Amino acid sequence: MSRVSQKAVDFALADTAGTIHRLSDYTGRWLLLVFHRHLA
Amino acid sequence: MPCRDHFVQLRERESELASLGADVLVVTFESPPIARAYVAETGLPWPIVVDADRSLYRAYGMEAARWRDLIGPRVIWLYLKLILRGGRVRMPTGDTHQLGGDVIVDPQGIVRLHHVANGPAGRPQIETLLAIIRGR
Numbered sequence: 001m002s003r004v005s006q007k008a009v010d011f012a013l014a015d016t017a018g019t020i021h022r023l024s025d026y027t028g029r030w031l032l033l034v035f036h037r038h039l040a
Numbered sequence: 041m042p043c044r045d046h047f048v049q050l051r052e053r054e055s056e057l058a059s060l061g062a063d064v065l066v067v068t069f070e071s072p073p074i075a076r077a078y079v080a081e082t083g084l085p086w087p088i089v090v091d092a093d094r095s096l097y098r099a100y101g102m103e104a105a106r107w108r109d110l111i112g113p114r115v116i117w118l119y120l121k122l123i124l125r126g127g128r129v130r131m132p133t134g135d136t137h138q139l140g141g142d143v144i145v146d147p148q149g150i151v152r153l154h155h156v157a158n159g160p161a162g163r164p165q166i167e168t169l170l171a172i173i174r175g176r
Contacts, residue, residue, distance in 0.1 A: 001101050003154045008145040009099040013067070013089035016076045021065060021089050026145065030062035030173045033143040034050070035102055036088075037157075038136050039070050039078040 045122075046163040047084070053166055054085060060173050061147075069094045069138055094138070101156050102139040144172050 003009070008031075012022045023031075050057070050064065057064060066088040068075050075088050091097055142164055144153035153172050155164050 003100065003143075003151045006151055008143070008149050008151050009096060011089075011091075011096050013091055013096070014072075015087040015089045016072055016079055019087070021087060023145070023149065026063055026065075027149060028147045030060065030147060031145040032050075032057070032062055032064045032169060032173075033067055033145065034046070034064060035067045035097060035100065035140040035142070037138055037140040039068055039074055 045118075047082070049166045051085065053170065056170065057173070060170070062173050065089060067091050067096060069097060097138065100141060100143055100154060102141050104137040104139065142169065144169065 008023055010023045012020055014020050047066075064086040066084065066086055068078075068088055069091050070078075071092070072090055075090055078084065079088060094102075097103075139156055139158070140163075141156040142153065143151060143155070146152045153164070153169065155162075157163050
């Protein structure tokens, strides 16, 4: 179920400093989302 | 660890990504303390956000890996190369079945790459990612 050519999924997620990152924050920029597997 | 190799390659091209007007956002499902420890250990230069309920992972089709994705020949070869380079292989902790991947969103909010990694061995080449952002 590729989402290529579709609108990106909206999100509002906090980073490790507690800052919320929203998809709309990146409007006008290229965004590379790197989904990590387990960190440890 | 192959995922970390992916980040090493990304970091080698960090200035190029910035010059292309690209931002990188790392997504994890693990807890903020684990994410902070990871950042402290690796010096990750990009923000890492916590998708605790994995809803964003699922929205992009990143579900659980199959066993052959975790221990298949390609993964074995990747770890063998790591060992031969003198790298350290550690027994993983955490949920090793959660799949990762890469998604590129263009400035208009449209998905231009949607890659679900089929286990540790399935990340796209950095050149592929850069080519999409460069527009060729």
